[in-house]
Amino acid sequence: MFDWTPVWLSLRVALSALAIVFVLGTLAARWTARRHFPGRDVVDGLFLLPLVLPPVVTGFALLVLLGRNGPVGRFLESAFGVRMVFTIHAAIIASAVVAFPLMYQSAKAAFQSVDPRLEDAARTLGAGEARVFLAVTLPLAWPGVIAGMALAFARSLGEFGATAMVAGNIPGETTTVPLAIYFLADAGDLRTAGIYALGISALSMALVVGLNVWTRRRTPRWQRTGGR
Secondary structure: OOOOOHHHHHHHHHHHHHHHHHHHHHHHHHHHHHHOOOOOOEEEEEEEEHOOOHHHHHHHHHHHHHHHHHHHHHHHHHHHOOOOOOOHHHHHHHHHHHHHHHHHHHHHHHHHHOOHHHHHHHHHOOHHHHHHHHHHHHHHHHHHHHHHHHHEEEEHHHHHHHHHHHOOOOOOOOOOOOHHHHHHHHOOHHHHHHHHHHHHHHHHHHHHHHHHHHHHHHOOHHHHHHOO
């Protein structure tokens, strides 16, 4: 009988990670999109670092931070009795970290494309910064934010390396689809591994195609035809 548990775990992890990166990625992108401050390039590089690092390295860093002897893990266990590593929470954090750069980069480009004169006009009408962001900036940047969300969700869905380091492979608790594929293939069960692989590939492909179609429909016809 086919085991759907890894599928539900993957969706839970990916959706939870998406909620995290949507908030943090959007705020971080807004913060760096127009601000100029010393060390901005360093901050930008740190935000994008998980995109270029091997996932295992990212997972190792998280393991050091969240482990029982790590600063974050030791504090959480002593203060709240919460253990992070080898739990579903560790899988969510790992997926959020590796997906964050995609959300951040897309949202940052979207915010930079917003005409600052429109934001200034809202300010002259008495709108505060929060209202300007929610009523003007975010709606205008929304297509780019949506693109970042789609890419971040797909990345979270396929995360393997960092998740394996901090969450492990605990059946029914942390075994997501990518982990299931690896260990099933290693055990010689290529049929079940292939079903999982086809399923996650089809879902990721559907996300990318859907994003392309949605973007094309939002683009004015004169831009799609090159002005002809």
